[in-house]
Amino acid sequence: MKIKLEHLTKRFPNRTKNKPDVIAVNDFNIEIPDGKLVGLLGPSGCGKSTALNLISGLETPSEGKIFFDDDDVTDIPPELRGVGLVFQSYALYPHLTVLQNITFPLENLKGNKKLSKEQMRSKAEEAAKLVQIDGLLERKPSELSGGQQQRVAIARALVKRPRVLLLDEPLSNLDARLRLHTREEIRRIQRETGITTVFVTHDQEEAMSISDVIVVMKDGVIQQVDKPQTVYDDPTNLFVAKFLGTPAINVFVGSVKKGRLFIGDDDVLPINGVDDRKVYVGVRPEGFIPDDNGGLKCKLRGVEVMGRDTSIISHHYAFEGESIRAIVSSEDAPDRDSGDIRFSLKPGKVYIFDKETEERIYPASGK
Amino acid sequence: MKKNSFKAWLYLLPAIIFLGVFMLYPLIDVFVYSFEEGYNSASQTYFGTGTYNYEYVLHDPYFMQALRNTFILVIITVPLSTGFALLISLALNSIKKLRMAFQTIYFLPYVTNTLAVGLVFMILFKKTAYSDGLVNILINMFGGESVDFIDGPYWAKMFVLCFYTIWIVLPFKVLILTSALASVSDTYYKAARIDGTSRWRMFTKITLPMISPMIFYLVITGFIGAFKAYSDSVALFGTDLNAAGMNTIVGYIYDMLYGDSGGYPSYASAAAIILFVIVLTITVINLMISKKKVHY
Numbered sequence: 001m002k003i004k005l006e007h008l009t010k011r012f013p014n015r016t017k018n019k020p021d022v023i024a025v026n027d028f029n030i031e032i033p034d035g036k037l038v039g040l041l042g043p044s045g046c047g048k049s050t051a052l053n054l055i056s057g058l059e060t061p062s063e064g065k066i067f068f069d070d071d072d073v074t075d076i077p078p079e080l081r082g083v084g085l086v087f088q089s090y091a092l093y094p095h096l097t098v099l100q101n102i103t104f105p106l107e108n109l110k111g112n113k114k115l116s117k118e119q120m121r122s123k124a125e126e127a128a129k130l131v132q133i134d135g136l137l138e139r140k141p142s143e144l145s146g147g148q149q150q151r152v153a154i155a156r157a158l159v160k161r162p163r164v165l166l167l168d169e170p171l172s173n174l175d176a177r178l179r180l181h182t183r184e185e186i187r188r189i190q191r192e193t194g195i196t197t198v199f200v201t202h203d204q205e206e207a208m209s210i211s212d213v214i215v216v217m218k219d220g221v222i223q224q225v226d227k228p229q230t231v232y233d234d235p236t237n238l239f240v241a242k243f244l245g246t247p248a249i250n251v252f253v254g255s256v257k258k259g260r261l262f263i264g265d266d267d268v269l270p271i272n273g274v275d276d277r278k279v280y281v282g283v284r285p286e287g288f289i290p291d292d293n294g295g296l297k298c299k300l301r302g303v304e305v306m307g308r309d310t311s312i313i314s315h316h317y318a319f320e321g322e323s324i325r326a327i328v329s330s331e332d333a334p335d336r337d338s339g340d341i342r343f344s345l346k347p348g349k350v351y352i353f354d355k356e357t358e359e360r361i362y363p364a365s366g367k
Numbered sequence: 368m369k370k371n372s373f374k375a376w377l378y379l380l381p382a383i384i385f386l387g388v389f390m391l392y393p394l395i396d397v398f399v400y401s402f403e404e405g406y407n408s409a410s411q412t413y414f415g416t417g418t419y420n421y422e423y424v425l426h427d428p429y430f431m432q433a434l435r436n437t438f439i440l441v442i443i444t445v446p447l448s449t450g451f452a453l454l455i456s457l458a459l460n461s462i463k464k465l466r467m468a469f470q471t472i473y474f475l476p477y478v479t480n481t482l483a484v485g486l487v488f489m490i491l492f493k494k495t496a497y498s499d500g501l502v503n504i505l506i507n508m509f510g511g512e513s514v515d516f517i518d519g520p521y522w523a524k525m526f527v528l529c530f531y532t533i534w535i536v537l538p539f540k541v542l543i544l545t546s547a548l549a550s551v552s553d554t555y556y557k558a559a560r561i562d563g564t565s566r567w568r569m570f571t572k573i574t575l576p577m578i579s580p581m582i583f584y585l586v587i588t589g590f591i592g593a594f595k596a597y598s599d600s601v602a603l604f605g606t607d608l609n610a611a612g613m614n615t616i617v618g619y620i621y622d623m624l625y626g627d628s629g630g631y632p633s634y635a636s637a638a639a640i641i642l643f644v645i646v647l648t649i650t651v652i653n654l655m656i657s658k659k660k661v662h663y
């Protein structure tokens with residue numbers, strides 16, 4: 001099932017009187033292809049949960065339309081949209097057993113959709129098997145671990161065969177180890193069922209690792225919609241570049257003068273096709289090469305050995321932030337941890353953004 | 368380890384002394400008096416020991432009357448007041464505007480003095496030489512006959528007593544239940560909505576189980592409170608409750624100690640122990656049911 005959002009906008013009245021409305025979702029236009037796993041990624045408060053609630057029908061949009069395939073579902077109540085929603089807090093009913101929780105949506109069915117007890121049980125068992133909790137059906141939610149509760153919540157959302165599965169921060173309540181495991185599980189379950197799935201997260205690593213498509217949001221506005229690798233390699237603006245990647249991109253204040261790129265006063269790279277102006281320069285951590293003849297002069301602050309790689313921590317006066325983090329292979333690492341260090345930069349790992357608009361101007365967009 | 372447990376007892380000592388002197392000792396004392404015939408608190412003497420006090424009390428028509436009144440009061444007011452409180456709380460929970468105003472109004476009886484409320488009820492219900500009371504005027508308007516609610520037939524008096532009791536216990540229950548309802552997380556209802564749950568099913572399958580611990584708390588304390596009813600009856604029918612036929616068990620105990628027919632601490636003790644046993648039994652039954660019905 002394909003989901004299409006057209007000019008979708010949601011405004012909330014401001015709590016403080018006489019202030020403008022809060023626009024949680026601002027003019028969304030995306031098409032989510034059938035059977036894909038899509039991550040809505042953005043910092044907290046960027047409106048990603050609101051976007052999810054709009055798709056589920058729990059919120060009604062102020063403007064715009066929502067289509068499931070070719071059906072306009074904008075005015076259809078949530079229960080008729082055929083969506084399954086997994087809440088951040090799971091919202092399992094604490095007084096019901098796992099089995100009763102999973103069959104709860106089925107018991108609501110009326111008329112000719114009504115199921116017998118046996119049918120409900122077999123459907124619930126099927127869903128439980130899919131998420132691998134079939135041994136826990138008689139337990140109460142309080143007797144389960146966080147990860148197991150999460151699976152029950154997914155089983156409950158899947159049991160009525162929704163056309164769309166929505167997950168709100170599915171991993172945020174799990175510890176780090178479980179998170180890694182569960183995100184693979186979500187990927188597996190999504191692949192096995194083939195249900196179009198949208199999940200919300202503020203964790204870029206999570207979004208990168210399992211999504212087919214990432215939607216990066218900021219202040220209710222979509223910044224970029226692309227495959228994870230494309231979003232990383234080809235960020236449309238400074239925000240996206242900063243938001244994706246660990247360690248984060250290193251941002252410098254610089255300028256372009258006569259076809260050369262300067263960071264501070266250091267002449268670092270030749271640049272073609274950019275007019276002279278002030279810019280932000282973003283360099284991915286893997287874009288630095290320690291080079292005694294390199295153009296970028298930094299003060300070395302320390303070296304962190306991580307086995308295969310080494311992080312070089314340094315500082316430059318034009319750097320925006322605390323310290324520059326460069327990742328180099330261990331044999332290239334300097335054998336000291338203070339003094340000056342020079343880098344040359346890998347052209348493909350350098351991005352230039354306009355100082356005013358923060359839009360990317362180099363490399364010029366490939367699309 | 369031993370030293371630790373000594374310290375623990377030492378820390379508990381103040382509470383133990385207070386509870387012992389003011390709770391446990393009187394309880395035991397009452398239990399002892401109830402088996403001492405004709406105990407006189409002034410001279411500290413008694414004739415003999417045995418179950419005579421219990422026999423007397425259980426054969427006293429006034430006690431049986433009080434017992435019956437109390438039971439009727441309990442059986443009518445506890446379920447009704449809890450039910451009404453639930454309805455009012457649900458209504459309060461579903462409105463947004465004026466919610467605080469209504470909450471305040473519903474809470475007013477709680478901070479009003481029992482006897483003052485009794486006075487208002489007298490004005491509403493009492494038939495005097497000058498007026499039949501507000502309620503009777505209403506009844507007359509709909510073509511009914513005046514009823515003397517305060518000095519009239521038994522059922523009328525019982526009706527007023529139950530009405531009064533429900534009204535006076537309602538605010539506390541409304542308060543507890545509105546906060547219980549507010550504490551049920553909204554995501555449960557959202558999840559239920561996504562799954563197309565009907566409102567009735569949301570109420571019976573989500574709301575009720577979620578607030579069931581609070582409902583049972585109210586039922587248990589409601590039973591105990593209603594069994595100990597006394598001031599309500601006094602507020603409506605005056606202090607001579609035996610004559611009015613509206614005495615309660617606690618009223619009977621009071622009369623046996625201090626009333627016009629008083630001076631019988633032994634009978635009072637026996638009646639108090641009977642009340643204690645009744646309340647204990649009912650509470651144990653309540654707890655046993657709640658263990659089965661309250662899910663978490």
